[in-house]
Amino acid sequence: MNPLMTDFQTPAQRTPVIVALDFANEKDTLAFVRTLDPALCQIKIGKELFTATGRSLAESLINQGFKLFLDLKYHDIPNTVAQACKVAADMGVWMVDLHASGGRRMMEAAAEAVANSAAKPLLIGVTVLTSMEQSELADIGIQSPIEEQVLRLAKLAQSSGLDGVVCSALEAAPLRRELGGEFVLVTPGIRLDTAGNNDDQRRIMTPAEALAAGSTYLVMGRPVTQAADPIAVLREVNRVANS
Numbered sequence: 001m002n003p004l005m006t007d008f009q010t011p012a013q014r015t016p017v018i019v020a021l022d023f024a025n026e027k028d029t030l031a032f033v034r035t036l037d038p039a040l041c042q043i044k045i046g047k048e049l050f051t052a053t054g055r056s057l058a059e060s061l062i063n064q065g066f067k068l069f070l071d072l073k074y075h076d077i078p079n080t081v082a083q084a085c086k087v088a089a090d091m092g093v094w095m096v097d098l099h100a101s102g103g104r105r106m107m108e109a110a111a112e113a114v115a116n117s118a119a120k121p122l123l124i125g126v127t128v129l130t131s132m133e134q135s136e137l138a139d140i141g142i143q144s145p146i147e148e149q150v151l152r153l154a155k156l157a158q159s160s161g162l163d164g165v166v167c168s169a170l171e172a173a174p175l176r177r178e179l180g181g182e183f184v185l186v187t188p189g190i191r192l193d194t195a196g197n198n199d200d201q202r203r204i205m206t207p208a209e210a211l212a213a214g215s216t217y218l219v220m221g222r223p224v225t226q227a228a229d230p231i232a233v234l235r236e237v238n239r240v241a242n243s
Contacts, residue, residue, distance in 0.1 A: 014238075014241070014242060015039070015040055015041055015042070015234070015237075015238050015241070016207075016211065016215065016216065016217050016218050016237070016238075016241045017040070017041040017042065017217075017218055017220055017224070017234055017237050017238065018041065018042045018043065018044050018069050018095075018186070018217050018218065018219045018220070019036065019041045019042070019043050019044065019220060019221070019224050019225065019230075019234075020044045020046065020071075020188075020219055020220065020221035020225070021033070021043055021044060021045055021046075021049060021225070022046065022048070022049070022221045022222070022225065023049055023225075024048060024049070024052060025049075025052055025053070026052070026053045026057050029049060029053070029057065030057075030060075032225060032230075033061065033064070033066070035230050035231065036066075036230065036231070036234075037231065037234070038064070038065040038066045038067070040231065040234040040235065040238060041224075041234050042066065042067040042068070042069060042094065042095075042217070043061060043066045043067070043068055043069065044068070044069040044070075044071050044219060045057070045058055045061070045068065045069070045070060045071065046071045046072070047071075047072060047073075050070070050072060055091065058070065058091060058093070059091060059092070062091070062092045062093070067094035067095070068092075068093050068094050068095075069093075069094060069095040069096070069097075069186075069219075070088050070091075070093045070095070070096045070097075071097055072084075072096070072097070073097055073098065073099055073126050074096075074097070074098040074099070074102075074110070075098065075099035075101070075102045075106075076102070076106070077106070078105045078106045078108075078109035078110075079109065081098055081102065081106050081109060081110050082106075082109035082110050082112065082113035083113065085098070085110040085113050085114050085121070085123065086113040086114060086117070088114075088121060089113075089114045089117035089119070089120065089121050090117070092119060093121050094121055094122065095121055095122040095124055095186075096121050096122075096123060096124070097123075097124040097125070097126050097166055097186075098110055098123070098124075098125060098126065099125070099126045100125035100126060100127055100153040100154070100156055100157045100162075100165065101126075101153060103156075104156060104159075104160045107123075107125065107156070107157060107160035107161065107162055108160050108161055110123055110162075111123055111160065111161030111162060112161075122163040122164065122184060123161075123162045123163050124162065124163060124164050124165060124166055124184065124186055125153065125154070125156075125157030125160075125162045125164070125165045125166070126165070126166045127149070127150040127153040127154055127157075127165050127166060127167050127171075128146055128149055128150050128153070128167070128168075130167075130168045130187075130188045130189040130204075132146070133146075134146055137149065146171075147170075147171055147174065150165075150167050150168070150171045150175070151171070151174060151175065151178060153165070154167065154175050154178075154179060154183075155178070155179070158179055158183060163183075163184050164183050164184025164185055164186060164216065165183075165184075165185065165186070166186045166187070166188065167185060167186070167187060168187060168188075168189055168204075168205075169187040169189060169190065169204070169205035169209065169210035169213055169215050169218075170205065170213075172185050172187055172210060172213040172214040172215045173213040173214050175214070176213070176214030184216045184217065185214060185215050185216045185217070186215075186216065186217045186219060187205070187210050187215040187217070187218055187219065188219040189204040189205065189219075190204070190205060190206070190207055190210055190218045190219060190220045190223070191204050191205070191206060191223060192206065192207070192223045192233070193206070207220075207237045207240055207241070208240050211240065211241055218237065220233075220237070
């Protein structure tokens with residue numbers, strides 16, 4: 001069993017999987033969600049789907065019993081981000097993210113805004129996007145190695161009151177050592193088989209590798225949404241997590 005999950009979910013709900021609902025419209029999303037079980041996964045809505053469907057779909061999914069990760073990666077002046085996070089908390093969102101590169105004042109304002117929410121969401125800082133490579137960091141003026149930049153931003157997020165960060169599973173082990181067992185590590189780029197990967201993720205791992213490295217939650221899109229039997233995939237990942 002992965003002991004890191006026990007801090008955030010009861011045994012009956014213990015699952016590390018967050019299914020990325022990377023669909024373009026409400027109809028396709030709801031058709032797929034009907035194949036899922038809230039006991040086997042959390043779900044994530046990103047920019048495309050939220051822009052297409054707005055608040056109503058998010059609230060509908062929450063009302064169906066799913067824990068919802070609102071993945072909009074807020075990055076703006078402190079007051080704007082704080083108010084957006086407060087609205088997300090009032091919606092009943094389980095997790096919301098914001099760019100750690102927005103700085104300490106922005107993150108502290110967000111944490112303060114949701115601190116007294118009836119159901120406080122997990123606030124997660126985005127470090128370095130898992131689609132990015134070292135050369136792309138250099139293009140925007142960051143010369144530090146990716147691992148160093150991720151750690152710098154993760155430490156800033158933790159000291160600013162955030163609950164965790166989004167990072168590559170490749171960075172999970174050093175972050176776990178540096179930031180402790182309570183800090184939430186959300187890792188995209190999870191693939192059932194990393195051989196021959198040709199999508200937009202660059203820093204990837206399998207579920208077993210990511211959990212062993214210290215990941216708390218695994219974001220999985222196409223490996224679940226394009227599977228012939230999504231429930232079978234979820235059950236297998238949960239079996240690995242709880243073995």
